[in-house]
Amino acid sequence: MSRFTVTPFLRRVLRVDAVLSGLTALALVADAEPLAAWTGLPAGLLQATGLALVPWTAALAWMGGRESLPVAALGTVIALNFVWVLDTALVAFGVLGAAQTAGVAIAAVQAVGTLVLAELEWWGLKRAPRVGGVAAAPGRARPVS
Numbered sequence: 001m002s003r004f005t006v007t008p009f010l011r012r013v014l015r016v017d018a019v020l021s022g023l024t025a026l027a028l029v030a031d032a033e034p035l036a037a038w039t040g041l042p043a044g045l046l047q048a049t050g051l052a053l054v055p056w057t058a059a060l061a062w063m064g065g066r067e068s069l070p071v072a073a074l075g076t077v078i079a080l081n082f083v084w085v086l087d088t089a090l091v092a093f094g095v096l097g098a099a100q101t102a103g104v105a106i107a108a109v110q111a112v113g114t115l116v117l118a119e120l121e122w123w124g125l126k127r128a129p130r131v132g133g134v135a136a137a138p139g140r141a142r143p144v145s
Contacts, residue, residue: 002071003131006064010074010124014064017077017117018057024110025053039103041091056080068131074121081118085111 006014028035028050036043060077063069091099092107099107 003068004071004074004125004128005068005131006066007124007128010121010128011064013117013120013124014060014077017081017121018060018064020113020117021053021060022057025050025057028053038100039106040098040100041103071125071130074125078118078121078125081114081121084114085118088114 028046030050032043032047032050035041035046039046063073063077088107088111092104092111094104
């Protein structure tokens with residue numbers, strides 16, 4: 001299994017992702033009812049989403065503290081962030097619920113923010129040295145100086 005070194009850049013991005021995910025989880029779990037009234041989304045959906053973000057947050061924080069990781073681990077994070085972008089876009093367009101204006105705005109901001117994080121994680125992975133001396137991403141192999 002191919003591994004890469006977690007660079008300071010990737011460490012910061014993973015930690016930012018973890019903090020933002022944790023804050024989102026806390027808000028969704030603690031304030032599901034008021035958020036539901038404000039956004040027009042079901043409280044159960046918001047609370048379940050918040051609960052699902054708890055292990056996600058823990059995994060991101062754990063990954064941000066490692067010296068190296070399997071390429072597939074960060075690839076999974078990036079892929080799941082893109083799934084989150086798709087899901088929040090579906091919410092914003094009313095496919096997964098009839099969100100009010102506030103719900104649409106929150107979903108749009110979440111989608112854009114998560115897209116930025118996924119892109120930063122991808123950018124960092126492409127440039128991270130592999131454990132063993134070459135860059136992690138295929139097609140970008142080069143010796144580490």
